[in-house]
Amino acid sequence: MKFFEDLIRKENLFARIICLLVACGLWVYVMTDQNPIVERNVEVRLQQVNLPSNMMVFNAPKSVIVKVRGTRTKVSENLESKLAAVINLKHVTEGQQNVPVEVDFSGGDVIQVLPKEVSVYVDTVSEKTVPVITRIVGGVSSDLTIGHSVITPAQVTLRGATHRIDKVNKVVAPIDVTDHSGDFQAESELVAVSDDGYDIPNMKIIPERVMVQATMVSQMLSVDMPVKLVVSGELPKGITVTKSEILPDKVRITAPPSLLKELKSINTKPVDVSKLMGSIVVAVELDLPEKVIPELRTVQVRLSVERQSNK
Numbered sequence: 001m002k003f004f005e006d007l008i009r010k011e012n013l014f015a016r017i018i019c020l021l022v023a024c025g026l027w028v029y030v031m032t033d034q035n036p037i038v039e040r041n042v043e044v045r046l047q048q049v050n051l052p053s054n055m056m057v058f059n060a061p062k063s064v065i066v067k068v069r070g071t072r073t074k075v076s077e078n079l080e081s082k083l084a085a086v087i088n089l090k091h092v093t094e095g096q097q098n099v100p101v102e103v104d105f106s107g108g109d110v111i112q113v114l115p116k117e118v119s120v121y122v123d124t125v126s127e128k129t130v131p132v133i134t135r136i137v138g139g140v141s142s143d144l145t146i147g148h149s150v151i152t153p154a155q156v157t158l159r160g161a162t163h164r165i166d167k168v169n170k171v172v173a174p175i176d177v178t179d180h181s182g183d184f185q186a187e188s189e190l191v192a193v194s195d196d197g198y199d200i201p202n203m204k205i206i207p208e209r210v211m212v213q214a215t216m217v218s219q220m221l222s223v224d225m226p227v228k229l230v231v232s233g234e235l236p237k238g239i240t241v242t243k244s245e246i247l248p249d250k251v252r253i254t255a256p257p258s259l260l261k262e263l264k265s266i267n268t269k270p271v272d273v274s275k276l277m278g279s280i281v282v283a284v285e286l287d288l289p290e291k292v293i294p295e296l297r298t299v300q301v302r303l304s305v306e307r308q309s310n311k
Helices: 002-034 072-076 257-262
Strands: 037-049 055-058 063-071 083-088 095-100 102-105 109-114 117-137 144-152 155-161 168-176 183-189 191-194 204-206 209-218 221-228 239-247 250-255 266-268 280-287 298-307
Touching (some): 037 072, 055 155, 063 072, 063 083, 063 102, 102 109, 117 209, 155 168, 250 257
Parallel strands (some): 037 083, 221 266
Antiparallel strands (some): 037 063, 083 102, 117 155, 144 209, 155 204, 168 191, 221 250, 266 280, 280 298
């Protein structure tokens, strides 16, 4: 009896082993068929770590392409959250250099990283105090401009790469003057600009915003404008004008920009030539449009005539 009992126990053990092997085989089959090993390319945001506080990095790409391998489940669900791509800047020096890209993937293997290293430019950080000026933006009549203005604070601190901060001697406070007239107050976010007027990026401005109190005032411009002779009446029979001169032939006027844009010349008041019998020199008033302020209000007009003989 004991012999048979031992035999039965051995047969049960063997059967159990067989069942376990079959179960493992089925699991491998199901996992291979239903959740196979796959590869996938994914764009990953490139992070910068361990950069010394007295340095700045330029030209580093925002992302890299990473090829990973793993089960379909691992590389399909929230893959971006399982990947980290970094460049370690702990030991960088000033100037151009190549830094390797390090990628960690918790759900499988990293097969390829493009690019494997990035070329970056590293510069030291400098600080500088510069004045704030205003810049008009928005729709506004050309006849209006900002007159007196108070900027608070009037100076700010710039913090940025040394090779760029040397080009900046001021920051601009853009002011939208649309619909403004008279006194107004506005907050403005500052922009660093070079001496030739170009915006300089990657500059930290402390503080980033200022308060501007300003007054819109009428704007007047001065230009030299040609004088045009205007005549009235008909010349007497047998009289011909051979030459006409205006002295001076240009006058300096001051007027709103919108008016100057349309004005091509300043006319004289009409000179009556109906009784002209010989050459004359006469003072003639200028026919000035409204809002035009001239340096001279009269000019001299010289008319040279020729009498035709009757045959």
